[in-house]
Amino acid sequence: MRVNNPLYKNIGIHLVNSIFTVDNGVVKVLLIKRTNEPYKGYWALPGGCLYNNELVLDGAKRELKEKTGVSNVELSMYKIFDRVDRSPLKRMIAIAFIGVIDKKKASIISQTNKTSASDWFDIKSIPELAYDYNEILNGAIDRLKELIQTTDILKSLFPEVFTLAELHQVYESILNTSIDRRNFRKKMVNSNLVIDTNKTVNYKGRKPAKLYIFNNKVNNKSIF
Amino acid sequence: MRVNNPLYKNIGIHLVNSIFTVDNGVVKVLLIKRTNEPYKGYWALPGGCLYNNELVLDGAKRELKEKTGVSNVELSMYKIFDRVDRSPLKRMIAIAFIGVIDKKKASIISQTNKTSASDWFDIKSIPELAYDYNEILNGAIDRLKELIQTTDILKSLFPEVFTLAELHQVYESILNTSIDRRNFRKKMVNSNLVIDTNKTVNYKGRKPAKLYIFNNKVNNKSIF
C-alpha cells in the first residue's frame, strides 16, 4: 500500500456504546449530553475515538468509563456504521457496541469535561440524538432482542440471585411482547442458562419464590 | 474530540475478502501472491485499504476488483480483526468480508502491479498467508457455513438453473458433512429459497432432473 495516498488520510474510528438497563419493566438506554461542537447540547450515545494502541473493545470500554464512569461491562460488537458524511468534521467509521448493566450497581457520573449530563432514557421516548446515533440505537435495540435469546447477556442485570418471575418480566419488557409464563419457566430451566440455588425468597403474602443464578458456562443455543 | 491527539493518528482500515467457490465438490478460496513488502512473496487474501470517500463495502469490492479482476460479487461483512500488531507498518484494523462466486463465470486476472499471481486454493490445504490472514480465513470458513444455512449466499454459485443434486453436493462440501438426500430436498423445497422452474435436464442414462432457480425474495429463516 502507498501509505501516503491522500485517500487513506483522516479516517477515524468511532466507538459507540448502547448501554441498556431494565428498570421496573422499562427498558432504558444510557445517554450523555454533549458540551462541545459538533452537536453541542445534543444527547448522544457514550463513546469516542479509538487510540492506535488499543483493541476496539478496550477502546469502547475506556470511552464508556471516561464519559459515564461506568466500568466492568461486557460489550458486544454488533455492526459498523460507515456513511461517508455521518460525522461533519472528518470521515469517521463507527463500530457499535451493546452492553447491559444493573442500574443499581452502576455509579454514573453526570459531568465530564465533554459532557454536562448523563441519564437513562426509556427507549420508547428517545430524543433526537447527535450524529447518526438514532439509527445506531435502533439497530442496537434489535440486536439486544436477538442477544437475550442466544446469549447470557442479561446476567449482568442479575449479578446476584433472581426469581424466574423477575427474569420473565425483563424478557417481556425487552422483547416488547408477552411470553407464556409456564413455557418461559420450562425453557429457562431446561436450557443450561440458569441454575436453581435451592434457596427461596419471601415476599409478604406470597408463596416463597425459588432463587436462581446464571450459569457461568455460556451456551450459544437459542433459548426461544 | 481533539482531532490532533497523536493517539488518533495513523490508523488505517484494511478490507479483506475471502472469496469462495465450489469446484467439483472442493471448496476453494481465491488467493493472490504479493509482490511488495511486507510479506513479499506470500499468498494473501485479496483486499486493501479503505478510501476516505467510500463505504467499506464499496472499498472491499473495489480492492477485490483491482487485485483479482473479480467484480459483481455480493460481499457480506462478518468480523473485525484488530490486534494492535497485526500489520507491521502501521496500525491497521481489518474488516473481513465473505463472497461466493461461480468459478466458471469469474475472469480472474493473475497479475496486477501489486500481485504476481492469483489462484484458487482448496481450503483444506492453505499455505501460510500474509498478515493474520490464516486466522481471518478460518473465521470466514466458519461464517460461510452459517451463511449458507441462513441466507441465499449460494445463489451466486448458480446464476442459472440447477438441480437439487448439484446444490446438495455443494452443501455437503461446504459443511464437510453428509446430509440425507430426501430431507435436504424437502427442506429446500419447503423453504422459499428455491423455486421449481418446471423444466428438466437430461443426462445420459439417467432420469431427467428438475431444474430450480434461487428465489429472489430473500428469507432469513434458518434452513437447517
Next chain:
DNA sequence: CCAAAAGTGTTATGTTTACACCCATGT
C-alpha cells in the same frame, strides 16, 4: 378465608430425523 403471586402438567401441533423403494433414461 381471601388476595396475591408461585408453581406445575398435559395435550396438540409442528419440526426434524431416520430410513427404503420405485422411476425414467441410455446403452
Next chain:
DNA sequence: ACATGGGTGTAAACATAACACTTTTGG
C-alpha cells in the same frame, strides 16, 4: 434388462405452543 442417478413417503422422536388449576404465604 440393467446400470445410473432422480425422485418420493412414512413413522418416530423431539420441540414448541396452548392452556388452568393448586400451593403457599400474610393479613
